[in-house]
Amino acid sequence: MINIILDGKRMEMKDGSLLKDLVPQLSPNFSVAIIKPSESSEVTTGSFRIVTDEGEVTIELEDKRAPTAVRELLISLFEKKELLPMKIKWDDRYSASFGPFSSKIRPDKNAHRYSKGDLILGCGGYDPGNSYLIFSRADHIADHGSDKSGGIVGKVVSGLGVLGRWKKGSLITDSERIISRIETGNSFTTKDRSLPLEDGMEVVSRLEISATGFNEDAIDPTGSASVEHMLHALSKEKFEVNLKSSTFISDERLKDSIVPYEIKNPRLKGNVTVRTSGRKAGSVYIYLKDLPSSPSHTTTGRIEHGLELAKLASEGDRLHVVVTPPQIDLRGMRIKDAITAAKKREILIDYDDDSPDRIVVEQTPPTTMGILSEGKVSVRTVSEGHVINIRLEDEKAPRTCRIFRELTGLRWYNIGSLPLIFKYDDVALFKPKIPQKITINLENLPKDEVPANSLAITNDSRKGKGLIGIRRNPNREFGPTSEPFEGTNILGTVLDPEKLDSLKENETIYFKEESG
Template identity: 25%
Template sequence: MLIKVNGKEIDVAEGSTIQDVIDETNAPYTPGSIICLIKGKKELEKNITKYKIKTTKGSIIIELVEDEEAQPIVDVWKNQYEEFVDLSIRWSTSTEVAIGPIVTDLEPTHDEFKYYDGDVVLSLSSFSNESTHLILLKENTTNVYSVPPFNKGIFAHIIGGKKTLHELTDDDVITSIEPIIERSTTTDSASVSDLSTVLEQGNEIFTYIAFEIDDKSPICVEHLFSIIKDNRIKVNFDSNSFVGFYELEGIDKPKEDTTQRARGTITIRNAGSGVGRMYVYRENRVLIPDHTTVGKITAGMEIIDIAKKDDFITVKSEQQRLLLLGKSQEEASKILAEAGVEHVREGVTDDEALIVEQSPRHTIDIINEGKVVTKAINPNELCEIEFVDNAPRSVKYFKLISGLLENPVGKIKIHFAVPGMHITIFEGDKKLAKGLVPENNPVDVVNECEIGITNMASKTAGLIGVRFEPNREFGPTAESFNATNIIGKMVKNTDGLEDLKEGVVVYVRESMS
């Protein structure tokens, strides 16, 4: 049986499930993500109200009328519009443009009617259904178009491309007619996560979204890449006009490229409430300076249209992210060679050394410069942290301060260290620490290598600390237990850490073990 997978028609065995088809076609899909299932072309097109008529002079957009009286003609159009493709302009006058002929089952009338600029009519020329023409009105007129007995033959109105209409001559050709897919078109489609669902003839599935990046927004594009985890993104909000992804809300981003927010546009909020949020638009919206454009959906808008809060969506970028942090120098060299980018090693240059900094930091800048410098350290110098689950605000604060919210490797700078005190305190940010309410306060004892953050109960809120021996009186930042939030524990590569001096940068990453 024939079905479509991500827009491509394939022949599969009867009784095939979604999982079977994904395996057979190797379609991009991350387990746990939603899939859009459309029962068939007719199911999709029954909701379509707009069509783009492409000609050798440009495009004309028509919108179907909603009058019940016009429904028989609308049905004929939906069933036969493709027959007008490759036909020439039959005639062009000061009043109208005619395209055709095709054969229909319509019956003509002999009545004269008043028509208006922008009306779209099916006309049975010479009172014959074998000479059915598409008439596009340029101006008001009264005429006998031998139309069918429904709504004066009017089934649509021109809503775009009137300049093109006036330029058409009988030398021009209809090159294609495309249904315009809008959110309302796919709202009847099913969101499916059960991969054992059996498919039927004519079904269409979409397993992922793809996007192209806006190379005028290098910093915010990197923010977009950071929101994608394990090749998928989680929906935090959905409305009629957009889908919101708030994973990295609160991270300041600059104003870069700003454009009209057309359907499929991806933006990052760069100012005001919700800074750092990402939006994908289901409907057109005007340009506003608080939204930086970072890309555009190129495939899978059907999934965006049906996605709901807490859904996961599989994502595929047309541009590979050149994030090298946490990789070995050898791994980075291979990645950059494939991308045609020169690799300059600094710090520890051995193949197995782990990269902790890169310059340029952003993918677009790396591509533009054609070169990247990576600084690496020995693997045993990269501290690993195991975070707790019951201090979400404090953990997010630490990840924001260190850079771990957006990158696999972060860094923290030593603020205070005295040999022999078995404690190291790192710099924080008082402004960002304003929301650090008490959570996961220590009880009885702070254990060796536990990491704590001073909460709002103290004037030094935001400081980060670690103790290298147990303490029953004070937390890792030398504060009382009630002013201390425990966020986790350093579980690897802590040797020599308490001997480091003020101003030294310590590189960290989250433990995956």
């Protein structure tokens, strides 16, 4: 048998086991991090593994902010284990404290700002002889009896979820200094499931992200719009590494999106942000090193597990990511399924019609954090006859399909819409609002004949640029927007064209993508 660590959990595997035996459920498209044990000399780090009765937490001491005396105190507490086991003294939704013990801090009797995961050295009654280690469970402002610096002496870098499980009677039972034995040359990412497993190997298979403002006890919807963008970008549990630098990795699949600047925070190692301005606005970033805050980046989350995977990832890697909370997007669902989904999340749902053929097209509040904050959601539905199912041809017309999704809203939601402006014979025409910056270059022009039930958009070669059309019958002369072939970009196929018969001009028509 060989010993393997998978996502922080020790496991025993049979000799000769392969990577596929360790992660059989993981999609072969996802890369995992492989960290092999090194024969190099051990390096003592500034991190400690804290064992509690509710799980393990890893903390990293602040080299710059923690004075030498404070670092020595923490090392004494956690390496020499002089005061263990240490019992929780008090806790609330914002923090949990362990102690007491004696220290030499000088409390300044002022409130300070703290972020989720901060480790604080403070005291009760401004008495250093009654000092505590305080773990911040959520962003907050408080007077913890710290010194003038605020008392932040470390950061929880793994196990943030454990903080929320501590309760009266919880104990820190053990601790150990983390010794670094890993060399970059022995660490890499791979999709090769035939890789042989080796004794002592560590495998990191996923990223775990906690959304900004989310806490089991309370929801802060301040950053709800930008957090929603992140939730949508990662809703398929995939982070695609489009760009890698020494300080971050980024997923640019939703770049060119409009995202508001809502939460200003330093871009600390492990923070997740969304860019709000510039050419790459809408891209999701994971930071690998500490950087100052930026007016172009709004904070949307924090890595709770898997930062090693992000550090080792290369451009082109696809990483499995799990975000808490999952996105709540009922749009595009049948009302029956929407009701079931809401009840599963313990959300009250109000709806206008529960007939079996109704499809949800709008939800209020529109964001996940807004819904969780209120504990309820209201939805508007339309009959299934007003929802046209389509299949887009991304391989043949990638740019045109992207433009269509932007114009209809399908790029950000599970259902999109367009106004039906004209219908005659076998043609239906839709006129979206075209932003000036959009150019519709010639792409996937018809040859010989336009197939029946084709969906197309007029390109920049014609005055009617941006007009979208559906043609029910094949045609050898004109495309779905009644333009000649050179002015027509074919972008997909309508799967249920019979619905067009009952639709009327000036109605809003909804579109939903089907796969396969």
